[in-house]
Amino acid sequence: MPANLSPDYLAAEREFKEARTPAERIAALEQMLATIPKHKGTEKLQADIKRRLSQARKDSQKKGVAHSTPFYLVEKEGAGQVVLAGPPNSGKSQLVCALTHAQPEVADYPFTTRLPTPGMMTFENVQIQLVDLPPISRDFSEMWLPQVIRYAHAGVLLVDLNDGDVLDEIEFIAGTLAGWRVPTPKLLVGNKLDLPGASENFSALEELYGNRFRCLAISAATGQNLDLFARTVFDVLELVRVYTKVPGKKADLSSPFVLHRGQTVIDAARQVHKDFAEHLKFARLFRVGSHRDGLMVERTHPVKDEDILEFHI
Numbered sequence: 001m002p003a004n005l006s007p008d009y010l011a012a013e014r015e016f017k018e019a020r021t022p023a024e025r026i027a028a029l030e031q032m033l034a035t036i037p038k039h040k041g042t043e044k045l046q047a048d049i050k051r052r053l054s055q056a057r058k059d060s061q062k063k064g065v066a067h068s069t070p071f072y073l074v075e076k077e078g079a080g081q082v083v084l085a086g087p088p089n090s091g092k093s094q095l096v097c098a099l100t101h102a103q104p105e106v107a108d109y110p111f112t113t114r115l116p117t118p119g120m121m122t123f124e125n126v127q128i129q130l131v132d133l134p135p136i137s138r139d140f141s142e143m144w145l146p147q148v149i150r151y152a153h154a155g156v157l158l159v160d161l162n163d164g165d166v167l168d169e170i171e172f173i174a175g176t177l178a179g180w181r182v183p184t185p186k187l188l189v190g191n192k193l194d195l196p197g198a199s200e201n202f203s204a205l206e207e208l209y210g211n212r213f214r215c216l217a218i219s220a221a222t223g224q225n226l227d228l229f230a231r232t233v234f235d236v237l238e239l240v241r242v243y244t245k246v247p248g249k250k251a252d253l254s255s256p257f258v259l260h261r262g263q264t265v266i267d268a269a270r271q272v273h274k275d276f277a278e279h280l281k282f283a284r285l286f287r288v289g290s291h292r293d294g295l296m297v298e299r300t301h302p303v304k305d306e307d308i309l310e311f312h313i
């Protein structure tokens with residue numbers, strides 16, 4: 001080490017060692033380069049800093065713009081991830097509070113939510129992840145929203161049934177999502193059904209948008225239709241629950257295997273065990289409360305929600 005390094009340089013070097021993010025590392029290296037005494041004795045060290053700086057810049061580029069825009073992707077959990085999109089104040093956070101253990105802030109002023117907040121919603125015997133988001137509005141929308149919405153399995157468009165601008169807001173949000181190349185939500189939910197006039201407004205909305213969206217009216221505040229909301233979200237995700245049983249025993253209906261609509265008996269077997277799928281000859285199909293129980297089905301038979309399968313290998 002050259003002996004004549006300045007206190008400024010040594011401070012910058014300490015910052016480099018303590019840097020946690022790519023941006024901090026780059027800033028510290030730049031400071032080191034600026035403060036290092038420029039003479040023959042430090043030439044090797046200068047070259048070394050320049051090399052590290054160029055590498056750090058390259059690394060940060062590879063991770064996109066992560067050092068300047070925080071990356072808010074929410075790790076997926078449960079059977080599906082569903083984001084709540086909507087204008088300010090429509091009740092997105094209230095809905096997440098009502099259906100999950102998460103507690104995003106609810107307030108009667110717009111732009112309360114600034115960060116995505118996930119929570120797990122229970123539908124019968126499956127868990128679905130709901131993600132509360134900041135609003136989409138003409139005034140302002142967070143830059144990272146498109147990425148987070150695109151990443152999810154599905155989206156719900158949540159509006160306030162008593163909002164005079166609701167039609168304009170639906171059109172604006174649908175247009176914005178299309179501009180972001182994000183799929184438009186299949187489900188349009190009208191909230192605040194408990195308020196006077198909301199039911200009439202919902203009928204009008206359904207008439208206008210019934211062809212474009214599945215429509216549902218709820219009250220996140222009173223809990224009205226929230227069980228139906230959970231079922232509809234499950235349906236929109238196109239999920240299918242399959243139970244398994246061993247011959248002569250009852251099926252365990254509490255812990256389903258979750259598959260996608262269109263998947264078959266062999267896909268179900270594969271979820272249970274890889275070897276099962278390989279050696280499967282056929283399965284017997286049972287339905288809760290059905291008289292024609294134990295029907296033999298082929299490996300390629302598409303599964304339906306709440307099928308009970310008994311595998312034979």
Ligand SMILES: Nc1nc2c(ncn2[C@@H]2O[C@H](COP(=O)(O)OP(=O)(O)OP(=O)(O)O)[C@@H](O)[C@H]2O)c(=O)[nH]1
Nearest residue numbers: 089090091092093094107108110111112113220221
């Ligand atoms: N009457 C009634 N009020 C509701 C209902 N749901 C939410 N609210 C109220 O509407 C206001 C906004 O609710 P939030 O959940 O904060 O709305 P948000 O969509 O998350 O708002 P932003 O975070 O700004 O996008 C609050 O005052 C809530 O108490 C409902 O079902 N009925």
Ligand SMILES: [Mg+2]
Nearest residue numbers: 092093112113
């Ligand atoms: Mg909110």
